[in-house]
């Protein structure tokens with residue numbers, strides 16, 4: 328047994344095999360046959376369940392009739408990051424979960440995989456020609472952050488004729504689509520391909536440019552008529568237990584970031600790994616640690632399995648990867664090895680349901696006295712959710728945040744309490760899915776256009792244009 332965090336526990340070829348996409352592309356015949364199964368429902372529940380309200384029956388019908396480019400157009404018209412969403416959307420909880428075939432006790436239509444079939448085709452065949460941007464209207468919008476929210480807003484505004492600059496602090500654009508998605512769902516290259524087609528619509532992306540450090544907010548305000556905040560969330564929350572800073576303790580996002588490079592010899596891994604937390608990010612961490620060759624991967628969660636926040640199918644994936652679970656278990660310390668060069672164990676305590684307190688609907692757990700025990704591990708991954716970027720957001724004059732640190736916006740336009748700033752994505756909803764961020768970007772594009780021009784435009788997948796709350800001009 329390896330006793331330290333080491334490089335590659337299994338041959339690289341085996342790791343490559345383990346990280347092959349779990350949902351590979353459909354062939355032409357498979358796609359055509361699957362598309363022909365669709366009932367093309369009127370007022371389709373899948374379209375309603377999709378946060379960007381893609382006209383699902385329309386794009387599937389176009390695949391069935393052989394018009395694959397037209398199908399891609401329907402998708403990208405409602406969701407500019409439709410290729411990423413096809414791979415990473417939790418479809419069982421969204422479009423596929425709503426498919427009427429479920430109620431008929433049939434296999435639901437593979438909407439995500441059909442979406443991927445059409446968008447991959449368009450990427451290969453020249454997606455940029457799908458939309459002809461309006462001539463430049465002489466107005467400029469700055470976007471902070473190049474994740475799903477920023478890219479979506481940029482694509483819609485570029486099509487409307489705006490000059491768009493995205494400022495991105497990381498080396499590569501795409502936000503968590505590029506740096507966070509489990510590698511067996513979507514490889515980094517697929518996210519970057521999608522970024523490049525948005526760039527070819529005329530969007531400029533300045534990477535390695537952190538707003539607040541490399542360029543000031545004041546400079547942005549001078550350069551641009553409006554600014555869209557799409558900064559997402561920040562670092563993983565801390566555990567606040569002894570040993571948290573020992574070598575061998577990783578934040579889930581840093582660990583996944585390393586996996587995304589596919590430089591397997593540099594990705595930290597150990598024979599026994601504990602992952603703390605039970606959300607979707609924790610599942611991504613446990614399943615990827617397993618695929619890197621860890622023998623024992625243990626998910627540690629202070630509540631019971633019933634309260635696990637991860638989607639059910641994500642839990643099933645972790646089970647099928649032989650992940651071990653320690654429910655009602657809270658970490659209390661990370662124990663160093665003999666020479667303090669790494670970790671020997673994770674010390675935990677069992678928890679039990681606490682008596683109902685106050686108005687909280689969530690089951691609360693408290694430690695069971697005298698129940699401490701140790702799990703021998705050489706690596707600990709913290710997956711406790713991300714913190715809000717409060718310190719950055721508070722530097723923007725007049726921006727109101729809610730008590731949880733989310734940016735407050737007018738939902739019809741995504742305009743913030745500072746009229747020059749709009750916001751969307753994880754920094755507004757506190758962290759949901761890529762497709763929710765894409766929808767925020769679209770709503771913000773319509774809101775920005777209205778504030779700048781007074782024109783009420785329709786964009787695919789948005790309700791009729793009505794702003795009950797008057798927008799503030801600037």
Ligand SMILES: Cc1cc2nc3c(=O)[nH]c(=O)nc-3n(C[C@H](O)[C@H](O)[C@H](O)COP(=O)(O)OP(=O)(O)OC[C@H]3O[C@@H](n4cnc5c(N)ncnc54)[C@H](O)[C@@H]3O)c2cc1C
Nearest residue numbers: 472474475476496502503538558559752753759760761764
């Ligand atoms: C590990 C993990 C796995 C996930 N898996 C899935 C999944 O399978 N399916 C799914 O649908 N969703 C998934 N999500 C959620 C999804 O990634 C997010 O909801 C989505 O990326 C939010 O988009 P965003 O644009 O708001 O933020 P982000 O994608 O976080 O993008 C924000 C960008 O802003 C940049 N930025 C921040 N501050 C500054 C600054 N001051 N200057 C310049 N740039 C800045 C950041 O570097 C980043 O690139 C996952 C999330 C995590 C953490």
Ligand code: SF4
Nearest residue numbers: 377412416421422439
């Ligand atoms: S964007 Fe996501 S939720 Fe919407 S139809 Fe496509 S796969 Fe389904």
